[in-house]
Amino acid sequence: MLLDDLRHPREAIETAVVRAVSRLPTPAARRLVRSPRIVDGQHLDPHLQLLLELQRRSGRGGFETLGSPANARREYRRMVRALERPEEPPALTHDRRVMTPAGPVPVRVYKPRASAGQPCLVYFHGGGFVIGDLETHDGFCRRLCRTADTVVVSVGYRLAPEHPFPAAVDDAVAIARWVRQEGAPQLRIDPARVAVAGDSAGGNLAIGAAQEVPGLCFSMPIYPGTDLGERRRSYDLFGQGFGLERSTVEWFMRLYAPGVDPHDPRLSPLRSERLDRCPPTHVVVAGFDVLRDEGLALADRLEALGVKTTRRVFPSLSHGFLHFTRVPGADAACEELGATLRRALHA
Numbered sequence: 265m266l267l268d269d270l271r272h273p274r275e276a277i278e279t280a281v282v283r284a285v286s287r288l289p290t291p292a293a294r295r296l297v298r299s300p301r302i303v304d305g306q307h308l309d310p311h312l313q314l315l316l317e318l319q320r321r322s323g324r325g326g327f328e329t330l331g332s333p334a335n336a337r338r339e340y341r342r343m344v345r346a347l348e349r350p351e352e353p354p355a356l357t358h359d360r361r362v363m364t365p366a367g368p369v370p371v372r373v374y375k376p377r378a379s380a381g382q383p384c385l386v387y388f389h390g391g392g393f394v395i396g397d398l399e400t401h402d403g404f405c406r407r408l409c410r411t412a413d414t415v416v417v418s419v420g421y422r423l424a425p426e427h428p429f430p431a432a433v434d435d436a437v438a439i440a441r442w443v444r445q446e447g448a449p450q451l452r453i454d455p456a457r458v459a460v461a462g463d464s465a466g467g468n469l470a471i472g473a474a475q476e477v478p479g480l481c482f483s484m485p486i487y488p489g490t491d492l493g494e495r496r497r498s499y500d501l502f503g504q505g506f507g508l509e510r511s512t513v514e515w516f517m518r519l520y521a522p523g524v525d526p527h528d529p530r531l532s533p534l535r536s537e538r539l540d541r542c543p544p545t546h547v548v549v550a551g552f553d554v555l556r557d558e559g560l561a562l563a564d565r566l567e568a569l570g571v572k573t574t575r576r577v578f579p580s581l582s583h584g585f586l587h588f589t590r591v592p593g594a595d596a597a598c599e600e601l602g603a604t605l606r607r608a609l610h611a
Contacts, residue, residue, distance in 0.1 A: 278346060282318075282347060282590065283590060285311060285315055286588075286591050290310065290311070293311050293314060294310045297313050297314065300313070301313050303501055303502070306580065309581055309582075309593045309594070311593065312507075312552075312588065315591070326508075327339065327395065327516075328512050333395065333423075333425060333519065336394065337394075337395045337396075337397070340395045341399060341400055347590060348589050349589045351402075351404075351407050351410075352406065354406060354409040355375060356375040358372075358373055359372050364435060365438065366422075366434055366435065369420060369438065370398065370420035372418045373418075374406060376410065379452075382415050382454060383453065383454055383457035383459070383610065384443060384451065384453040384458045385415070385416045385460070386417045386419065386439060386443050386459070387417065387418045387419065387461050387466070388419050388436055388461070388465075388466030389401040389418065389462065389465075390463040391464065392512070392517075392520070393519075394425070396466075397420055400587075401418060403587075404463075404586050405418045407598060408461075408605060411599060411605075411606060412602045412606040412609060413606055413609075413610065414459075415451060417443055417451070419435065419436065419439045421435035422435055424516075428521060429520050433531075436473045437473050441476075444458050444477060457609050459481055459483065459484065459608065460473045461485065461605070463488075463584075464487055464508075466486075467485030467486050467487060467488025467489065467490075468533060470488070471485050471533040474543060475533070475538040475539055475541045476538070478541070480543045481543055482545070482605075482608040482609065483544070483546070484545070484546045484547075484548065484601070485547055485559070487548060487549055487555055487583055488559055489558065490533055490555075490558040491532045491561065492526035492531055493526040493527040498554055498555065498556040498557040502553055502554045502556065506552045506553070506583065508582075508583035508584060513554060534565060540571060542566060544571070545571055545572070545573050546575070546604055546608070547559055547560075547562055547563040548575075549578070550583050550584075551577060551582075552582040553582060553583040563575040581593060586598055
């Protein structure tokens with residue numbers, strides 16, 4: 265650990281500051297926040313406000329300012345290491361590659377125990393279809409495995425710009441279908457209790473898989489991007505200074521779907537005519553998020569189509585909160601998501 269700190273002194277200092285801020289009692293964090301951020305009637309979590317202010321003062325911009333997707337991927341991994349508290353590994357974990365029509369896709373399988381007949385969650389990581397991987401979401405998948413008492417299959421789908429749209433969608437659908445069918449006996453899971461979930465871009469992919477793969481029992485998109493064809497009010501309210509910059513979203517989309525019609529339903533699932541095929545769905549939304557309103561629009565549309573739909577808005581949290589598990593409010597939200605999944609899969 266000391267050697268790592270010497271090699272990366274800036275990262276070590278920033279990590280220490282993040283952890284110190286996160287450990288502050290909530291009343292102390294509130295006292296340090298001189299001007300609480302209140303937007304659209306919502307109060308930003310004081311710990312998150314302090315961390316976002318530290319980021320602003322550091323002069324760091326969004327991922328699009330880092331010069332290349334490779335640099336952005338490294339920075340995302342660094343941020344996750346600083347923000348997340350350690351999660352104990354489940355009883356059994358292994359990596360494998362699943363053959364799909366487009367080639368092999370890496371997955372990581374988490375099992376709470378060795379017995380057969382367990383439910384399963386297929387999870388798609390976030391990162392704008394450009395960054396993120398099995399490692400950046402390892403902690404959250406460990407946690408879901410534990411709190412939901414379920415097998416988790418985390419999917420390392422292909423990333424842009426090396427593999428632009430619809431590569432990620434194709435991989436998501438292929439892996440969800442594989443888990444439901446031939447993967448079930450190999451993983452020793454209950455094929456009648458397979459769910460899909462994902463955060464941000466992964467939430468987009470979860471919606472895509474949910475309407476294309478029959479027999480899924482549940483879906484949980486977490487602050488998903490659902491409609492590239494319209495920029496709603498939340499883009500104006502939260503487009504700068506709240507973690508996910510509007511300019512970053514636009515950069516991701518230039519890399520992922522250059523020249524693609526933004527109304528394409530595989531890119532913007534809110535516009536799909538097949539959403540009525542979705543299983544019961546729990547839509548999770550962060551209050552301080554450019555994607556807030558399109559997540560809420562998804563819940564509205566699913567309800568209008570007769571899909572059993574619930575929604576959970578975390579009004580004080582920002583986009584990406586599942587990584588902020590050293591912050592009490594975000595940690596509690598992640599625990600709640602695991603409990604929600606557990607109820608859905610063990611009903």
